[in-house]
Amino acid sequence: MSNVYDAAYEMEKAIRASNEYADLQRLYEIVNSDEATKGMFENFRNLQMSLQQKQMMGQEIAPEEVEQAQKTVQLVQQNPTISKLMEAEQRMSMVIADLNKIIMKPLEDLYGLPEQQ
């Protein structure tokens, strides 16, 4: 399996060297360098995670929570640095999803597509 690990370390190096990673690093530093922006972003992240967790647990999300989430999204989208960071995260997520698809292809070939949830 050593070739597989070699390829993984190559991929790690290539991710660190990519423009996508550099963008993410730069924007994340800018967002964190301003206390107000950092707080707004953390607030948004925490809200997002708590809603995702509720959804995963099959818990109901109250209308006030949906409303608060929408307000928070509007607020962060008005911040140009945060919205650029979120776009950069989106691009990185798409790359990671592509990579996972490629890597998992051999197992998918063996078992067929995973059952629908």
Next chain:
Amino acid sequence: MSNVYDAAYEMEKAIRASNEYADLQRLYEIVNSDEATKGMFENFRNLQMSLQQKQMMGQEIAPEEVEQAQKTVQLVQQNPTISKLMEAEQRMSMVIADLNKIIMKPLEDLYGLPEQQ
């Protein structure tokens, strides 16, 4: 990002060429070549998935379901081919988990460890 995709395709090739993958392929074919063994294994897989889904949704698992699951595990573990396949799957899962840890390291360095659930 082309280097990252190159590395992913290298990893895919290395996985297909690995002994771990060959074992998995061979054992999966043996299990599927016998109708009774195949049925037993599918039964076990379906039960496992439905229990995992319930757990993820925060649904309660009835004592009869736990009992049935234990019986099914005992049954499949007595089948030498299925238990070898399950061991091979375990080894492959550990490799995949290692690879993911390596690949996700750059993002982990950026964001810190993910919050505890």
